[in-house]
Amino acid sequence: MKDFTSKVIRGIKPSGIRKFFDLASTIEGCISLGVGEPDYDTPAHITEAGSRSLIEGNTFYTSNQGMPALRQEIRSWVKKKYGLDYEDNEVLVTVGGSEAIDLAIRACIEPGDEVIIPQPSYVAYPAEVTMVGGIVKTIPLQAKNEFRLTPAELEAAITPKTKAIILNYPNNPTGAIMEKADLEAIVPILIEHDLLVITDEIYSELTYGSNHVSIASFPGMKERCIYVNGFSKAFSMTGWRLGYTLAPASIMKQMIKIHQYVIMCAPTPAQYAALEALRHGQNDVVAMREDYDDRRKFMLGEFKRIGIPCFEPKGAFYLFPYIGNYGKSSEQFCLELLEQEKLIVVPGNAFGDSGEGFIRVSYASAVEELADGIERLERFIKRI
């Protein structure tokens, strides 16, 4: 029998993160600082709104685009946060930020288009660009720049075939942010070269020290941005699978078509929960952010104490320490750490070649678990 599967899909590597979790599930007594998932329960009033919606009989499809009340709330939210005015035909409720990223890429990228992905990056971007026949053009970001994208790096990556760039600040896996001045410096280049910007701002609520600035809010940018956000990280709602995207009407029209045919609509109870989150969940976000910040400071202090260099990340819930001095590849380091100390962290090269020499450590865990993890890591590095 012939191989029925697609050559393109066969050519895509499975996520390097999954490999570690699969392995860990075979080892007893593991602790994980590997996951990209908040450890808090979804705030009770949000869960109640979701479950109430079911009991009240809201078990049907909603409009393809999402419930009108939720669309309105999302538009009000971005208006309040960034002064951005989107019309109702420019918003779409999706199955997580994940679906929004997929729609953006599928609606806009054609075979042969180059898409710039600054790396280390979230694992889905290169795979999705490849799936539609786009050409991934990576920019290896530098630890000395705190993994921010510089104008020179951007300029150097652009060719006549470049159609788009995918930005993700605050960033997974580095925890880097781009402040207003950093964004201001790259905006004229994006406009001059007429690039589409897919801006994944899923960690927008998790910044420490300064408020997040959206690149869509700069003059001339809203019309070239596909803005992606969601409820997973800010409201600790990963399993609800709810996100959203905002884009100019002409782009959104194409994204909605894919969503219509492939998904129909985002899950109805999750939409009710999201409505409650946007209307009454701000205090929960603030409380979780303050808690993350305490953990972040604790972990930075601990890395300093045990002598592993780490730049200070100001967003998301990740640290990206440098372990290149131990004479092992990131993957070897993580494998041995797992085998010897039963601690899971993710090798930096899972996020692109430029992540080699680093590990991703998530601090979305209770302080006791973080402390235990550090103890294991310290024992490991003393031994090697």
Ligand SMILES: Cc1ncc(COP(=O)(O)O)c(C=O)c1O
């Ligand atoms: C940068 C980034 N974008 C998107 C997602 C997907 O999130 P969602 O749960 O909203 O699909 C994640 C999840 O880890 C992420 O880290």
